[in-house]
Amino acid sequence: MSVWLMNEERAREEVPILGKSVAELSKISKQMHLGLSTDEMSRIGSYFEKEGREPTDVEIQAIAQAWSEHCSYKSSKVHLKKYIFGIGREKIVAEGDAGLVSLDDDTAISFKIESHNHPSAIEPYGGAATGVGGILRDVLSMGAQPIAVTDVLYFGTKSVKGFPSPKFIESGVISGIRDYGNRVGIPTVSGGIVYSDFFSPNVLVNVGCVGVVDKRKIISSAISKPGIKLIIAGGKTGRDGIHGVNMASAVMEIGEEDVTTVQLGSPITKEPLIHAVLEANDRGLIYALKDLGGGGLSSVVGEMLQSGGVGGKVFLEKVLLKEKSMRPWEIWISESQERMLLAVREDQVNSVLEIMDSWDVTSAVIGESEAGKRLRIFFEGKSVLDLDTNFMTSPMLYERPSLVKEKQVIQWLPKYPTDFRRILRNMLSDKNVRTKEYAVRQYDHTVRGSTVIGPFTGIVGREGPSDASVIRPNWSKETGVAISHGSNPFYSYIDPYLGGRAAVDETVRNLISVGSEPLGFSDCLNSGNPENPEIMGEFIDMVRGLHDSAYALNLPFVSGNVSFYNEAGRRRIPTFPTILGVGKVENIERSVTPDLKGIGNAVYLVGVPTTDMGGSLYYRHLKLDGGRVPYSDPVTLKRRGWNLLKAIRSSCIKSVHDVSDGGIAVAISEMTVGSGIGATIDVAPLGLRNDFAIFSEPQSSWVVEVGEDREEEFVKILGDDTIYIGRTQDARFTVARGEESVLDVDLESILKNWKKGYR
Amino acid sequence: MNREINVAILTMEGTNNEEEAYLSFRFSGTSPEIVHLKKLENRDKKLSNYDILFFPGGFSAGDYVRAGAVMAARLKSSLMKDLEEFVESGKPVMGSCNGFQVLVELGLIPNVNGDYALEAALAPNISNRFEARTVYLKVDKGNCLFLREFEDNEIIKLPIAHSEGRFVPKDKEILDKIIKSRMNVISYVDSRGRQAKYPWNPNGSERNIAGVCNKRGNVLGVMPHPERVFYRYTESDWTRENSKTGMGNPFFRGAVQFLREKY
Amino acid sequence: MVELRITVTLKKTVEDSEGGSVLKALKLLGYDNVKDVRAGKVYFITLSKGNRQTGREFCEKLLANPVINECVVDE
Amino acid sequence: MVELRITVTLKKTVEDSEGGSVLKALKLLGYDNVKDVRAGKVYFITLSKGNRQTGREFCEKLLANPVINECVVDE
Ligand SMILES: Nc1ncnc2c1ncn2[C@@H]1O[C@H](COP(=O)(O)OP(=O)(O)O)[C@@H](O)[C@H]1O
Ligand SMILES: [Mg+2]
Numbered sequence A: 001m002s003v004w005l006m007n008e009e010r011a012r013e014e015v016p017i018l019g020k021s022v023a024e025l026s027k028i029s030k031q032m033h034l035g036l037s038t039d040e041m042s043r044i045g046s047y048f049e050k051e052g053r054e055p056t057d058v059e060i061q062a063i064a065q066a067w068s069e070h071c072s073y074k075s076s077k078v079h080l081k082k083y084i085f086g087i088g089r090e091k092i093v094a095e096g097d098a099g100l101v102s103l104d105d106d107t108a109i110s111f112k113i114e115s116h117n118h119p120s121a122i123e124p125y126g127g128a129a130t131g132v133g134g135i136l137r138d139v140l141s142m143g144a145q146p147i148a149v150t151d152v153l154y155f156g157t158k159s160v161k162g163f164p165s166p167k168f169i170e171s172g173v174i175s176g177i178r179d180y181g182n183r184v185g186i187p188t189v190s191g192g193i194v195y196s197d198f199f200s201p202n203v204l205v206n207v208g209c210v211g212v213v214d215k216r217k218i219i220s221s222a223i224s225k226p227g228i229k230l231i232i233a234g235g236k237t238g239r240d241g242i243h244g245v246n247m248a249s250a251v252m253e254i255g256e257e258d259v260t261t262v263q264l265g266s267p268i269t270k271e272p273l274i275h276a277v278l279e280a281n282d283r284g285l286i287y288a289l290k291d292l293g294g295g296g297l298s299s300v301v302g303e304m305l306q307s308g309g310v311g312g313k314v315f316l317e318k319v320l321l322k323e324k325s326m327r328p329w330e331i332w333i334s335e336s337q338e339r340m341l342l343a344v345r346e347d348q349v350n351s352v353l354e355i356m357d358s359w360d361v362t363s364a365v366i367g368e369s370e371a372g373k374r375l376r377i378f379f380e381g382k383s384v385l386d387l388d389t390n391f392m393t394s395p396m397l398y399e400r401p402s403l404v405k406e407k408q409v410i411q412w413l414p415k416y417p418t419d420f421r422r423i424l425r426n427m428l429s430d431k432n433v434r435t436k437e438y439a440v441r442q443y444d445h446t447v448r449g450s451t452v453i454g455p456f457t458g459i460v461g462r463e464g465p466s467d468a469s470v471i472r473p474n475w476s477k478e479t480g481v482a483i484s485h486g487s488n489p490f491y492s493y494i495d496p497y498l499g500g501r502a503a504v505d506e507t508v509r510n511l512i513s514v515g516s517e518p519l520g521f522s523d524c525l526n527s528g529n530p531e532n533p534e535i536m537g538e539f540i541d542m543v544r545g546l547h548d549s550a551y552a553l554n555l556p557f558v559s560g561n562v563s564f565y566n567e568a569g570r571r572r573i574p575t576f577p578t579i580l581g582v583g584k585v586e587n588i589e590r591s592v593t594p595d596l597k598g599i600g601n602a603v604y605l606v607g608v609p610t611t612d613m614g615g616s617l618y619y620r621h622l623k624l625d626g627g628r629v630p631y632s633d634p635v636t637l638k639r640r641g642w643n644l645l646k647a648i649r650s651s652c653i654k655s656v657h658d659v660s661d662g663g664i665a666v667a668i669s670e671m672t673v674g675s676g677i678g679a680t681i682d683v684a685p686l687g688l689r690n691d692f693a694i695f696s697e698p699q700s701s702w703v704v705e706v707g708e709d710r711e712e713e714f715v716k717i718l719g720d721d722t723i724y725i726g727r728t729q730d731a732r733f734t735v736a737r738g739e740e741s742v743l744d745v746d747l748e749s750i751l752k753n754w755k756k757g758y759r
Numbered sequence B: 001m002n003r004e005i006n007v008a009i010l011t012m013e014g015t016n017n018e019e020e021a022y023l024s025f026r027f028s029g030t031s032p033e034i035v036h037l038k039k040l041e042n043r044d045k046k047l048s049n050y051d052i053l054f055f056p057g058g059f060s061a062g063d064y065v066r067a068g069a070v071m072a073a074r075l076k077s078s079l080m081k082d083l084e085e086f087v088e089s090g091k092p093v094m095g096s097c098n099g100f101q102v103l104v105e106l107g108l109i110p111n112v113n114g115d116y117a118l119e120a121a122l123a124p125n126i127s128n129r130f131e132a133r134t135v136y137l138k139v140d141k142g143n144c145l146f147l148r149e150f151e152d153n154e155i156i157k158l159p160i161a162h163s164e165g166r167f168v169p170k171d172k173e174i175l176d177k178i179i180k181s182r183m184n185v186i187s188y189v190d191s192r193g194r195q196a197k198y199p200w201n202p203n204g205s206e207r208n209i210a211g212v213c214n215k216r217g218n219v220l221g222v223m224p225h226p227e228r229v230f231y232r233y234t235e236s237d238w239t240r241e242n243s244k245t246g247m248g249n250p251f252f253r254g255a256v257q258f259l260r261e262k263y
Numbered sequence C, D: 001m002v003e004l005r006i007t008v009t010l011k012k013t014v015e016d017s018e019g020g021s022v023l024k025a026l027k028l029l030g031y032d033n034v035k036d037v038r039a040g041k042v043y044f045i046t047l048s049k050g051n052r053q054t055g056r057e058f059c060e061k062l063l064a065n066p067v068i069n070e071c072v073v074d075e
Helices: A020-031 A038-051 A057-066 A075-083 A117-122 A123-139 A165-186 A267-282 A296-308 A328-335 A346-358 A420-428 A489-494 A496-514 A533-553 A619-624 A632-648 A663-673 A690-695 A706-720 A747-754 B018-026 B037-041 B069-088 B098-106 B171-182 B247-263 C017-028 C052-063 D017-028 D052-064
Strands: A094-095 A097-103 A107-115 A145-155 A188-195 A204-214 A227-233 A288-291 A309-314 A339-344 A364-372 A375-377 A382-388 A451-453 A469-471 A480-486 A517-528 A557-563 A577-583 A604-606 A653-658 A677-682 A702-706 A722-730 A732-737 A742-745 B007-013 B031-036 B050-054 B092-094 B120-123 B130-138 B155-163 B164-168 B186-189 B209-213 B217-223 C002-012 C034-047 C069-074 D002-010 D034-047 D067-075
Touching: A020 A038, A020 B069, A057 A296, A057 A747, A075 A533, A094 A557, A094 B007, A097 A165, A097 A517, A097 A557, A107 A123, A107 A451, A107 A577, A107 B069, A117 A123, A117 A165, A117 A204, A123 A165, A123 A204, A123 A267, A123 A288, A145 A165, A145 A267, A145 A469, A145 A480, A165 A517, A188 A469, A204 A480, A204 A517, A204 A577, A227 A267, A227 A346, A227 A632, A227 B050, A267 A339, A267 A346, A267 B120, A267 C017, A288 A296, A296 A328, A296 A339, A296 A364, A296 A375, A296 B209, A328 A382, A339 A451, A339 B155, A339 B186, A346 A364, A364 A480, A364 A732, A375 A747, A382 A496, A420 A619, A420 A663, A420 A690, A469 A577, A480 A496, A480 C034, A489 A496, A489 A533, A489 B007, A496 A517, A496 A577, A496 A632, A517 A533, A533 A577, A533 A632, A533 C052, A604 C017, A619 A663, A619 A690, A632 A702, A632 A706, A653 A663, A663 A677, A663 A690, A663 A702, A663 A732, A663 A747, A690 A732, A690 A742, A690 A747, A706 A722, A722 A732, A732 A747, A742 A747, A747 B007, B007 B018, B018 B031, B018 B050, B031 B037, B037 B098, B037 D067, B069 B098, B069 C017, B069 D052, B092 B098, B098 B217, B120 D017, B155 C002, B164 B171, B164 B209, B171 D017, C002 C052, C002 D034, C017 C034, C034 C052, C034 D002, C052 C069, D002 D052, D017 D034, D034 D052
Parallel strands: A107 A517, A107 A557, A145 A188, A309 A375, A517 A557, A677 A732, B007 B031, B007 B050, B050 B092, B092 B217
Antiparallel strands: A094 A097, A097 A107, A107 A204, A145 A204, A227 A339, A227 A364, A288 A339, A309 A364, A375 A382, A451 A469, A469 A480, A480 A577, A517 A577, A604 A702, A604 A722, A653 A702, A677 A722, A732 A742, B120 B164, B130 B155, B130 B186, B186 B209, B209 B217, C002 C034, C002 C069, C034 D034, D002 D034, D002 D067
């Protein structure tokens, strides 16, 4: 990167902008890597006109950080406010870097999902690793002990000239998550991997984290009193990661390798930092807390002071540096990893510094809050920034033009298949369906000794997939936290609105499947360039979809993030959400897994097959337009889901698996993997053509194994929402319609196809 | 012993299984304490004040050089005598995963010749990957105090999560002595209890060795993680089984019983 | 037969946690004379035929990531 | 100032799984001329004073386990 220097003197530099023309302002924004529009530059100009002076480089850089798309949500905020923020508010315990819902009387769950797309596209290993590091900090910021890391990955399938190969990106991302997550000692238990040429070369790395906190110990990030000391703790500050947020707020260009934004992260700096921060919190020594992420100190100090309505001062020379020659503006906006900012009462500063030292964590007092509304920064005695905190942290908001393109919905009717067995095998070995063990088994999912349901369950040595993971955060209680995701870029590509609803549906389905009651969501919204009206139209459709489902379920989105500008190369990604959901398992003993449990049990379908085949795996294999995307009705979802939960809690149920990619045929196949137990089903009661009956992907649907003596009770709870379809059996999975055989496949071949590519 | 049993769980940056080890000891009726290596180095704390010493898993110092190497080097340079005394007093010492690697690097395991020389190493897995899954193990308990609650030849299941777990003895002589003295107390087996190759043997360990106990029976190193399955609910197949307690539980019970009887 | 030694290190601009951790350990072992440690990987590759150029191709295609790594090939 | 290069590899008698997988990957990339790959670690250490002997001490005390490793120090 070309560091923009006015002259060689290290301290305060002036950036003359007063009276400059629009063209000149735009040039300054470019040269300094500010990413600010001319409107925004003029707004800064008029502020300094009133101040009667030119801004310093530190000031201009600080404002650019705060006003970046990444930090300010300037293109999305209007819509998020309208559709997302208002839902289920009474269920939100607190909000901040992560959001909190209530697990039980004493405990809250802190969770968030976030994208690390742009950094991962430039350097997959470091991008993914620091993504994990960043999301851990967000959860820790609330005072919570992280209990799980999650990752939903979207990989391209085609090489694009000028960009790294898909294989290189994939192995880099997976290794990055592995090396960071394993070293930091938080289990990586849930996620997903999706392959599509949508993501060539725009790889998406969405990482989530879930933590728990004693409700009395939730930490706020606001400082509302003068005289509170600011302590920076953890890693030292270096030139790394400068202008990361500005990069994430623009379209990536071919061959762009801005080295100063590349970081690999240091999990063994983070690991003791987590312990130290939690110990300080446990002892009641933290007044306010925030992590240093995008925008570095600049964003964090500004927001901590502004949200509490005070001002403050910071002495930059007190910040511990990796490189001595850093300029003040670099120190102020550096995004070096593994740092937290603790606000501490004066009389408790020493205790906090001692705790840090006892964990071998470096820390330093760098400033304090003051009465008033000014933020003042000094470097070696000179003032380098003196700004109104309100001005700094209130960016322009945009309601960008949007356009909803009417798409024609076409559905082709395929020829009736002659070989169902071959189709099923192809589906099971599809990269999007078959086991992800080649990646996930490189992640430690049992560290902390609290993983009740991990990513794979069943007979040791032949485990199958699970729908959600369950963590028991407190060994003295029966309560569990269920964690899962939903997303379907194939649906969203065709219909962002229904795709949004389907993502909520999938998340809820997965959470119900393990016997948990959904409590809330975090959403990571992936999209293209918001300055394109068509994309803005998709974006609005997507959030409307999320809204309509979540509102009907009365479940809040407690946190999330927006990632625009994912459109390098010729292809852009669909506009779609990845949702992280958490649920409450009242008693872990009652949680269930998808592997079939015994021969001779009844198999029921909750839900009905559909003719909406848009984006379905079956039609993707046929390479035909499938028409409308499967429709999720939240009212139905709520009724079926919560009734199913009732049945699970009363122990009627031996195993459950939700219906998703590949329909009930794939769902039942997956239930045989971990169990070695087969099933025979009759699709006559389901109506529809056989291929639609077993391969369609109806929303709000599950396959359920019911204990022999509990059928009556089960049917009573589920009522008309369930249909008896067959029984479990030995060695084979067979499908018939009355007398006519549709499919007959042995379990070994299911196992082999599903495990393809692993071992 | 009627008084409290004090357990030191040793930690430094990157060790990260101290929490589950702490809880496993606490729920076994002892008084565990997480002790930072620094505090032992600067003599704030003394090893001899503890009854059990536990080396947890994780990635001490990132495992960057070699798993366990940095932690072992630091211990060797400042605390080797205390460690030897602790071991020679007969008190229980256990390490799992990274802890096992540290014990081997310290020469506390296998120590067939009794001189704390390096006699083995834990090399990178033959698969060249990190492996996180449940494995079948056979317990040949010998005189190992941590294993006294198991049946002899019992088949158990424990989670593993490591990339450097391939047990390599220095030479044939050392290996023979290990086998002859029945120090290879835990071995990887297949679902029917037979010695088998990858994936049953997840790392390519010589003779499928998963755990080694010293001759005296008071120092145990294991690659799998007993502390992660203290309760049955964290076994990966618990929804299909009706065990009463977790398979890691007896390791801790064994050590506690031993101390209560002996002291 | 050609023997190549390929050394892959992190660029100076990228923070090297491994080197840092070794530095810290050596200092704690009492070696105050250690000023800096950079860690890397080395591959000794035997070719039936080829030259440094082949080694450079290996760097590009597999062993190094140009964004973060430097790759040196010796024969 | 003294610059040491310390190279740590697995002994020939110990199977080198990383080298093996690099070999496999190179063959998959079409390089049939690759006969053997051994992987190792390398440390570039800057000392204010010292010599190869110091490097050998680092090997012994930290960088190598003689049961499986070879350690070579170059100045
Ligand atoms: N990248 C990943 N990281 C962590 N866990 C994952 C990842 N991908 C998949 N998993 C886990 O593996 C299991 C099976 O995943 P998958 O086959 O995608 O199932 P499904 O399609 O039902 O979501 C799930 O428990 C899922 O959470
Ligand atoms: Mg699922």
